[in-house]
Amino acid sequence: MNTRPIRFAGLALLLLTAPAFASPPEQKGSSVTPEGIEVPKPPFTEGIFPCTSCHDGKQMKVDTRRRELGMHSEIQEQLHHGPATRWCLDCHDASSRDYLHLASGEKVSFNASYLLCGQCHGDKLRDWRMGIHGKRTGSWNGAKQYLLCVNCHNPHSPHFAPLKPMPPPTRPEDIKLTKGGAQ
Amino acid sequence: MTDPKPIHPPAGAVESSACGGRREFLGTAVATVAMALTGCGKLSKEEFLQHNFRELSKDELQTIIARLEREYEEKYHKAVKVGNEPAMPGVIFGYALDLSRCIGCRRCVHACVKENNQSRDPQIQWIRVLEMDKEEGVNIQHAEQYYNPEEVPRESHFYMPVQCQQCKRPPCVKVCPVGATWKEKDGIVVVDYNWCIGCRYCMAACPYGARHFNWGEPHLESADVNPATHYLGNRPRAKGVVEKCTFCVQRTRNGLYPACVEICPTGSRKFGNLLDAKSEIRQVLETKRVFKFKEDLNTQPTFFYFYGV
Numbered sequence: 001m002n003t004r005p006i007r008f009a010g011l012a013l014l015l016l017t018a019p020a021f022a023s024p025p026e027q028k029g030s031s032v033t034p035e036g037i038e039v040p041k042p043p044f045t046e047g048i049f050p051c052t053s054c055h056d057g058k059q060m061k062v063d064t065r066r067r068e069l070g071m072h073s074e075i076q077e078q079l080h081h082g083p084a085t086r087w088c089l090d091c092h093d094a095s096s097r098d099y100l101h102l103a104s105g106e107k108v109s110f111n112a113s114y115l116l117c118g119q120c121h122g123d124k125l126r127d128w129r130m131g132i133h134g135k136r137t138g139s140w141n142g143a144k145q146y147l148l149c150v151n152c153h154n155p156h157s158p159h160f161a162p163l164k165p166m167p168p169p170t171r172p173e174d175i176k177l178t179k180g181g182a183q
Numbered sequence: 184m185t186d187p188k189p190i191h192p193p194a195g196a197v198e199s200s201a202c203g204g205r206r207e208f209l210g211t212a213v214a215t216v217a218m219a220l221t222g223c224g225k226l227s228k229e230e231f232l233q234h235n236f237r238e239l240s241k242d243e244l245q246t247i248i249a250r251l252e253r254e255y256e257e258k259y260h261k262a263v264k265v266g267n268e269p270a271m272p273g274v275i276f277g278y279a280l281d282l283s284r285c286i287g288c289r290r291c292v293h294a295c296v297k298e299n300n301q302s303r304d305p306q307i308q309w310i311r312v313l314e315m316d317k318e319e320g321v322n323i324q325h326a327e328q329y330y331n332p333e334e335v336p337r338e339s340h341f342y343m344p345v346q347c348q349q350c351k352r353p354p355c356v357k358v359c360p361v362g363a364t365w366k367e368k369d370g371i372v373v374v375d376y377n378w379c380i381g382c383r384y385c386m387a388a389c390p391y392g393a394r395h396f397n398w399g400e401p402h403l404e405s406a407d408v409n410p411a412t413h414y415l416g417n418r419p420r421a422k423g424v425v426e427k428c429t430f431c432v433q434r435t436r437n438g439l440y441p442a443c444v445e446i447c448p449t450g451s452r453k454f455g456n457l458l459d460a461k462s463e464i465r466q467v468l469e470t471k472r473v474f475k476f477k478e479d480l481n482t483q484p485t486f487f488y489f490y491g492v
Binding site: 139142166169 | 274281286287288289290292293305306308311328329330331332333334335336398435438439440444445447448449450453454455456459462463466467470471491
């Protein structure tokens with residue numbers, strides 16, 4: 001499978017759109033989805049994409065059976081996304097590994113994965129498109145950068161991970177005023 | 184106080200009187216006496232005689248901004264830009280916060296402090312995150328702002344950040360005896376820190392605890408100073424004045440989202456133009472269950488809380 005033209009197309013798009021979004025900081029490697037939404041790079045594990053660097057159909061035979069995986073077992077172990085009914089190839093495309101696929105079989109690139117999520121979570125997809133669900137940065141009256149579903153929710157374990165809170169405010173009794181100023 | 188309108192002498196009159204006309208002499212004399220009486224030794228004559236922001240001519244404002252920038256540079260050893268962008272026409276800002284998503288991580292509180300040059304010591308924070316019982320619902324009696332567990336969200340709790348609600352009928356503005364605070368055309372309630380006398384009536388009037396007083400000399404390391412400021416927003420303040428959230432006026436009037444919106448890891452914070460039917464804020468208002476905090480007080484906030492689920 002030759003993915004070079006696709007990658008070049010993505011790069012070209014990125015170069016074309018880069019000057020319009022000069023300010024936001026976390027936009028390294030953003031791309032534009034087929035419907036023209038600017039999204040960041042999906043959070044791939046370092047060096048894992050393109051998948052076809054291993055799954056090129058030559059080095060390994062395609063085995064579509066549901067089984068215990070040797071490679072990627074860590075994903076299989078932490079699959080908390082309907083594990084009883086879900087299996088890798090329900091979302092990942094077996095014939096062209098650099099793509100996902102919808103229930104219809106239609107291929108979807110990784111930067112448009114929200115279409116895949118939206119098959120079940122349609123209400124969230126609708127809210128995301130309106131800017132209610134999810135996060136947008138940039139300009140309230142101009143160019144915005146969206147986050148993909150997978151930038152916040154690990155697709156294999158989508159529940160939002162708890163965070164350590166930042167320090168609480170100082171209690172009034174602990175605020176000490178030095179006479180003549182705090183300095 | 185009896186004469187709020189400044190009387191502008193004919194152009195050139197002030198400049199030409201090098202060693203001072205009667206006005207200037209009186210001004211200096213008053214300033215000197217006032218300084219001697221009040222002990223406000225640090226107050227310059229210009230600052231003492233400065234008018235309310237809303238009464239300043241363009242030239243006066245430019246002079247004041249130049250002076251402020253000079254003072255900040257001397258104090259913090261770096262260039263600080265004091266902007267004065269006016270409200271954009273056709274814009275009224277609105278804000279919505281998704282209570283079903285906020286996890287109480289306080290990223291917004293600290294991003295706000297960083298953006299808006301609040302005093303680090305004594306500590307001033309414009310956003311207060313309340314931890315509440317799910318069983319109780321939004322009930323201030325069961326709110327805790329000093330929560331500090333290892334991880335948030337805590338079981339059976341939800342979180343409600345409270346900041347200035349930018350009311351349409353702001354009680355704080357109503358009570359200010361000197362007109363140092365007002366509502367701008369884009370809906371932001373601002374403070375002229377040079378005009379504020381520090382009486383704190385506004386703090387007593389605000390039902391949201393959104394106003395904060397500089398009890399001590401604000402302490403801000405020069406490395407921490409955000410140099411992109413606005414006259415009515417995040418420029419460094421002095422001891423004895425009240426300050427509050429301005430929806431990051433220095434950012435939003437330049438088209439950017441407020442700092443708290445940009446930092447929120449759960450995307451709970453929505454911001455936009457209430458007059459734009461396509462804006463995120465309007466979508467929230469039209470499709471979600473929305474409420475205003477302490478609605479019964481009829482302060483008419485332009486800050487809304489909603490349930491996104």
